Amino acid sequence: MLNFIFLQITSGIAADTAKKAGAAALNAATAAPKTEESISLLDMVVKGGYIMVPLCILSVLAIYFIIERMIIISKAARLDSNFMNNIKDSIQNGNLESAKTLCRSSKSPVARMIEKGISRIGHPVREIEEAMGSVGKIEIYRIEKNVGYLSLIAKLAPMFGFIGTILGVIKLFYALSLTDDFTIKTVSDGLYTKMVSSAGGLIVGILAFLGYFLLNALVEKVINKMEKSTVQFLDVLHEPGK
Secondary structure: OHHHHHHHHHHHHHHHHHHHHHHHHHHHHHHOOOOOOOOOHHHHHHHOOOOHHHHHHHHHHHHHHHHHHHHHHHHHHOOOOOHHHHHHHHHHOOOHHHHHHHHHHHOOHHHHHHHHHHHOEOEOHHHHHHHHHHHHHHHHHHHHOOHHHHHHHHHHHHHHHHHHHHHHHHHHHHHHHOOOOOOHHHHHHHHHHHHHHHHHHHHHHHHHHHHHHHHHHHHHHHHHHHHHHHHHHHHHHHOOOO
């Protein structure tokens, strides 16, 4: 009798232990974290559809124009702090050729503008000022070249992104029209095209706009320096004996 009771108790404990072990294994399998799949930048761009091709081209052009213009404008802004003082000394000493040589060696918009003014010394101040102003306009055009394209890119890129959004919606509804099974997988391609193209257009547009704003600020600094140098040069002509 005692053996029978002992066997019943033992079998009950074993069954309970097995049941708990099975439940623990089931909970562990359920709670096991799923492996998250990462997506590379290239894969994301590809999912944006064909509209990403012109957006990539616009982004490359924007980066090129920003870097190229920054180099040109930085060179144009370089000017020796003693340049105008040296010009003033040469003019007051009557050594105009030395002043011209100094301008040619500087190779900056300010120097070319001052050189034009020196070459017109002897003419009325009004004519000298107009000649320098004409050269100044040409120099400003040179340093502003291609900056306007950034403004165009800043406007075009979001438009291409919007076109991608429309194409994504079309793809989404077309996929839904082919099946009655409404799942995330069914609409994922259209959503990818819609969201990625929209984000791409905005990113390229913001990049181009920031570059346009930055370059215009740098151009303004060069223009201010040119105007300041023009005033200093005309002051030298009004008081050549000092």
